[in-house]
Amino acid sequence: MPVVAHAEPPFALSRGEGRRLARHAERAVRRARSRGESLAAVTVPVAGDVDPASVAFASRQGGEPVFVFEQPARRGAALAGLGCVRALEAEGPGRFRQVAADWRALLAGSAADLDGPPATGPVAVGGFAFAAQGASAPHWGRFPAASLHVPEVVLARRDGAVHLTLCALATPDDTAQDLVERLERRLASLSLAPLPMLDPSPAGAAPRVASTMPPEHYEAAVARAVERIKAGELEKIVLAREVAVHVPEPHDVPAIHGILREAFPECFVFAVSRGGASFIAASPELLLRRDGLRVSTLALAGSTRRSADPAVDDHLGEQLLRCDKDRAEQAIVARRIERTLRPHAVWVTSAPDPVVVKMANIQHLATPIRAQLAEPRSAVELAGLLHPTPAVGGEPFRVASPLIPALEGLDRGWYAGPVGWTDASEDGEFCVALRSALLDGPVARCFAGVGVVADSDPAAELAETEVKLQALLPVLAL
Numbered sequence: 301m302p303v304v305a306h307a308e309p310p311f312a313l314s315r316g317e318g319r320r321l322a323r324h325a326e327r328a329v330r331r332a333r334s335r336g337e338s339l340a341a342v343t344v345p346v347a348g349d350v351d352p353a354s355v356a357f358a359s360r361q362g363g364e365p366v367f368v369f370e371q372p373a374r375r376g377a378a379l380a381g382l383g384c385v386r387a388l389e390a391e392g393p394g395r396f397r398q399v400a401a402d403w404r405a406l407l408a409g410s411a412a413d414l415d416g417p418p419a420t421g422p423v424a425v426g427g428f429a430f431a432a433q434g435a436s437a438p439h440w441g442r443f444p445a446a447s448l449h450v451p452e453v454v455l456a457r458r459d460g461a462v463h464l465t466l467c468a469l470a471t472p473d474d475t476a477q478d479l480v481e482r483l484e485r486r487l488a489s490l491s492l493a494p495l496p497m498l499d500p501s502p503a504g505a506a507p508r509v510a511s512t513m514p515p516e517h518y519e520a521a522v523a524r525a526v527e528r529i530k531a532g533e534l535e536k537i538v539l540a541r542e543v544a545v546h547v548p549e550p551h552d553v554p555a556i557h558g559i560l561r562e563a564f565p566e567c568f569v570f571a572v573s574r575g576g577a578s579f580i581a582a583s584p585e586l587l588l589r590r591d592g593l594r595v596s597t598l599a600l601a602g603s604t605r606r607s608a609d610p611a612v613d614d615h616l617g618e619q620l621l622r623c624d625k626d627r628a629e630q631a632i633v634a635r636r637i638e639r640t641l642r643p644h645a646v647w648v649t650s651a652p653d654p655v656v657v658k659m660a661n662i663q664h665l666a667t668p669i670r671a672q673l674a675e676p677r678s679a680v681e682l683a684g685l686l687h688p689t690p691a692v693g694g695e696p697f698r699v700a701s702p703l704i705p706a707l708e709g710l711d712r713g714w715y716a717g718p719v720g721w722t723d724a725s726e727d728g729e730f731c732v733a734l735r736s737a738l739l740d741g742p743v744a745r746c747f748a749g750v751g752v753v754a755d756s757d758p759a760a761e762l763a764e765t766e767v768k769l770q771a772l773l774p775v776l777a778l
């Protein structure tokens with residue numbers, strides 16, 4: 301008789317954890333009967349070698365949402381969310397405030413473990429489009445102006461410890477038993493399969509890489525922007541371009557994520573998959589991290605390429621530090637961030653001079669900025685205050701805002717918008733979605749922009765977009 305092996309499910313609740321979940325579920329159902337809805341969530345420690353991203357990708361059911369957000373070099377910080385029990389969505393200039401208020405209201409009626417480490421317990425994950433009204437192009441259809449999801453399963457790794465949160469939304473018709481059974485089934489369905497490898501020499505037609513607009517269009521846009529800057533209308537504007545990669549088979553998002561996190565460990569490497577579309581990135585730019593009353597952010601601007609020769613590479617970094625144009629471009633960003641935070645802070649501090657930060661394909665000028673808030677303000681509200689910094693928008697933004705789409709002629713969607721997470725303490729972390737691409741079926745749209753100032757040279761700015769595109773293009777065009 302054949303022996304049938306029954307693999308143990310990788311995760312299970314202990315008896316005590318199960319009882320805690322049942323208690324939360326009962327409370328949530330009672331609250332849902334008076335409030336209309338309530339979250340029930342239980343958080344448990346799991347083995348430290350569990351990889352949050354692999355579990356989320358391997359356990360995805362149908363086209364349910366997946367959110368993976370990690371910064372490997374930051375002591376392996378990672379957060380992965382699977383499914384969506386509640387979506388928080390809004391549009392227009394008040395979208396950050398609206399989503400923050402909806403999240404607060406949902407948390408107020410929840411029955412959950414709320415005293416765990418950051419990023420555990422119920423969390424809301426997702427992002428915001430660059431423009432307040434969001435995108436209008438159909439390919440951005442799954443990425444609204446503001447969209448945070450409360451996942452059903454969350455895995456968070458901080459300082460080597462991994463926690464798993466199961467979360468359900470109770471409605472008046474649910475029973476506690478329904479919720480517990482639903483979450484237990486979900487837990488039993490999770491898989492530990494590692495991320496797949498990308499085939500280095502796939503069969504089939506070669507990928508086709510093409511600028512959505514001819515490169516000359518971009519150079520002309522930069523030249524027009526320089527004229528407006530020289531005429532004194534504005535100080536700086538960031539202009540982006542889109543390059544599409546057409547492949548014979550849809551992109552393998554988990555495999556691409558695996559490559560990007562290896563290649564760019566100091567970056568925020570994320571993947572937001574919704575239905576058949578995924579927005580992915582390896583972004584060097586922190587928009588903000590909030591931890592209680594502490595806020596950290598980064599003024600990033602000014603770029604040069606890397607060299608394989610360490611002496612040349614250092615020389616390029618030195619040149620960047622001494623380049624008046626890049627220093628001025630970066631100082632505009634630092635000044636604006638400090639000016640924005642000051643009215644809300646007891647203190648704001650930053651180093652007097654920028655430093656050079658190096659990614660695999662590029663180096664930038666960066667000034668880390670920290671602040672102590674005078675009053676609690678949620679991570680989402682802070683993202684709304686800071687977005688868009690002049691690293692992706694312009695100065696003054698009031699003038700740059702209508703010029704950006706007019707000169708670029710593209711729909712930025714979530715490119716250059718904030719992507720990240722917030723937890724039940726309203727702490728959280730949002731990066732700026734740079735070095736990003738929208739993957740949908742056989743097409744990947746990659747985005748890269750540069751800061752344009754009075755002495756920008758159109759050909760040099762075009763070349764800089766090519767350097768930035770080198771973060772993703774080689775992986776997407778495999």
Ligand SMILES: C=C(O[C@H]1C=CC=C(C(=O)O)[C@@H]1O)C(=O)O
Pocket residue numbers: 538540585600601602603664690691692734735747748749750751768
């Ligand atoms: C807008 C982008 O980069 C910004 C961030 C760092 C350096 C930049 C620059 O040197 O122009 C840009 O402001 C992008 O990568 O698409």
